[in-house]
Amino acid sequence: MSSVVEPRTFAAPKIRQTGILIGDEFRSSVSGKTFATVNPATEEVICQVAEGDAADVDLAVRAARAAFETGPWSRMDGRDRGRLMNKLADLAEKHLDELAALETLDNGKPINDARAADLPLAIDCLRYYAGWADKIKGDTVPIRGDYFCYTRREPIGVCGQIIPWNFPLLMVAWKWGPALATGNTIVIKPAEQTPLSCLRMAELALEAGFPPGVINVVPGFGPTAGAALVAHPQVDKIAFTGEGTTAKIIMREAADTLKRLTFELGGKSPNIVFADADLDAAIAGAEFGLFFNQGQCCCAGSRLFVEESVHDEFVEKLIRRTRQRVLGNPFDTETQQGPQVDQAQFDKIMGYIDRGQAQGANCVTGGQRFGNRGYFIEPTVFTNVHDQMDIAREEIFGPVLSILKFKDVAEVTQRANNTCYGLAAAVWTRDVQKAHQMAHALRAGTVWVNCYDVFDAAAPFGGFKMSGIGRELGEAGLANYTELKTVTMAMPPR
Ligand code: NAI
Numbered sequence: 001m002s003s004v005v006e007p008r009t010f011a012a013p014k015i016r017q018t019g020i021l022i023g024d025e026f027r028s029s030v031s032g033k034t035f036a037t038v039n040p041a042t043e044e045v046i047c048q049v050a051e052g053d054a055a056d057v058d059l060a061v062r063a064a065r066a067a068f069e070t071g072p073w074s075r076m077d078g079r080d081r082g083r084l085m086n087k088l089a090d091l092a093e094k095h096l097d098e099l100a101a102l103e104t105l106d107n108g109k110p111i112n113d114a115r116a117a118d119l120p121l122a123i124d125c126l127r128y129y130a131g132w133a134d135k136i137k138g139d140t141v142p143i144r145g146d147y148f149c150y151t152r153r154e155p156i157g158v159c160g161q162i163i164p165w166n167f168p169l170l171m172v173a174w175k176w177g178p179a180l181a182t183g184n185t186i187v188i189k190p191a192e193q194t195p196l197s198c199l200r201m202a203e204l205a206l207e208a209g210f211p212p213g214v215i216n217v218v219p220g221f222g223p224t225a226g227a228a229l230v231a232h233p234q235v236d237k238i239a240f241t242g243e244g245t246t247a248k249i250i251m252r253e254a255a256d257t258l259k260r261l262t263f264e265l266g267g268k269s270p271n272i273v274f275a276d277a278d279l280d281a282a283i284a285g286a287e288f289g290l291f292f293n294q295g296q297c298c299c300a301g302s303r304l305f306v307e308e309s310v311h312d313e314f315v316e317k318l319i320r321r322t323r324q325r326v327l328g329n330p331f332d333t334e335t336q337q338g339p340q341v342d343q344a345q346f347d348k349i350m351g352y353i354d355r356g357q358a359q360g361a362n363c364v365t366g367g368q369r370f371g372n373r374g375y376f377i378e379p380t381v382f383t384n385v386h387d388q389m390d391i392a393r394e395e396i397f398g399p400v401l402s403i404l405k406f407k408d409v410a411e412v413t414q415r416a417n418n419t420c421y422g423l424a425a426a427v428w429t430r431d432v433q434k435a436h437q438m439a440h441a442l443r444a445g446t447v448w449v450n451c452y453d454v455f456d457a458a459a460p461f462g463g464f465k466m467s468g469i470g471r472e473l474g475e476a477g478l479a480n481y482t483e484l485k486t487v488t489m490a491m492p493p494r
């Protein structure tokens with residue numbers, strides 16, 4: 001038996017593309033401006049990236065429009081679109097280590113997470129949707145009278161996609177997968193913090209043979225490049241993942257052109273541990289559900305409700321585990337936690353830690369910056385948290401866990417649902433009835449039972465309430481990328 005020895009540390013990859021992709025060409029911005037992208041582990045500039053704004057967005061949208069209306073893409077059979085998508089997935093797999101290292105460099109996430117989670121999930125998502133490309137179909141509809149009526153699912157057109165920095169490449173796959181499978185064309189704006197993996201992926205898409213203009217990439221900032229995409233009359237749809245306040249701006253700005261909108265926003269997800277649960281599994285799930293990806297997950301289990309009778313034992317064990325987390329160089333395979341993505345996020349999180357203490361919660365571990373270089377924050381746990389404190393109500397998006405105590409099912413259900421969010425929730429119990437009772441009562445788009453953060457391309461994901469509009473992934477994710485057309489034709493009388 002041979003075994004491949006994994007290296008202890010990975011190297012930063014070579015940066016290949018830093019331009020704006022329009023058609024099949026990576027170019028400078030019309031304005032000539034660039035912006036720096038920073039390595040959050042060292043605070044050093046990685047490279048300059050072309051900074052797109054309204055002029056570049058306009059060129060990209062024109063390219064996408066032409067590809068949609070007249071290009072080979074608009075005449076391509078679904079099966080051939082699927083083949084291209086599978087080819088892109090194969091290329092991403094071939095370059096898995098390079099793409100993973102790009103994520104680690106630009107975002108700061110541990111290389112192990114990028115290699116074991118972000119990349120495999122992104123590749124799987126593309127393959128999953130590649131399988132749908134030749135299975136997009138309508139119905140025949142029995143209507144009254146002498147008519148033949150059927151429906152078709154047609155692409156929406158040019159899709160503007162605006163994505164965040166927490167899972168840069170995975171968000172690309174979630175957005176491209178359903179859009180490409182259904183025959184749309186794309187202008188994507190990656191987050192200003194993490195543009196590099198999206199640009200490399202777009203280069204691989206050209207290598208796979210996607211026709212020019214099907215995928216266009218405009219790196220830049222939200223209020224300029226992002227806003228131009230939202231306002232552009234030739235963009236038919238915006239798919240956005242990010243902050244709720246940004247979604248509100250987008251919704252207002254999209255009103256003039258009545259764009260289709262789908263939103264995947266934040267959360268304050270309850271993770272509920274009953275006394276009858278497998279406590280060791282629940283402790284591991286609580287740690288993973290919050291600290292994974294430096295706490296920068298929209299579905300982070302940031303409100304940990306623990307039943308009173310096991311609270312103290314649970315907290316003690318969880319603190320012990322939390323203190324063992326390994327922070328450091330994200331390129332080191334031993335590292336479990338890297339830096340936060342940037343100074344702004346670091347400051348925001350430290351502000352919440354201060355407010356948690358000021359409002360009377362107990363910071364039982366962590367609470368400080370880790371080291372003196374990079375945006376690292378110690379894994380932080382608060383106990384004695386009450387529902388009205390800021391750390392129990394607002395999305396922190398960092399390694400800060402709030403533990404709340406509860407007495408019974410009715411009470412915890414009411415408290416868990418008492419939030420403007422509704423993205424995810426989890427329940428830990430050995431009682432099957434209680435599990436389903438809770439799963440039905442919780443107002444959230446995803447409920448995990450005795451597990452956390454289990455994602456699959458086939459399982460729909462999205463938010464109730466202010467956590468979003470529409471669903472991504474699964475068959476449900478396709479609906480957001482098609483227009484339904486009804487065709488009715490007169491038939492000779494029977
Ligand atoms: P954001 O919502 O401002 O940024 C997300 C994307 O939207 C980026 O590509 C950005 O350039 C773009 N954008 C920003 N303003 C825009 C505008 N006016 N028009 C069009 N596009 C615009 O989120 P940000 O500032 O990066 O993070 C702030 C907070 O948002 C985080 O602390 C976290 O609480 C939350 N967040 C939630 C995410 C999620 O997955 N639900 C992901 C990222 C952030």
Ligand code: MG
Pocket residue numbers: 222243246
């Ligand atoms: Mg912002």
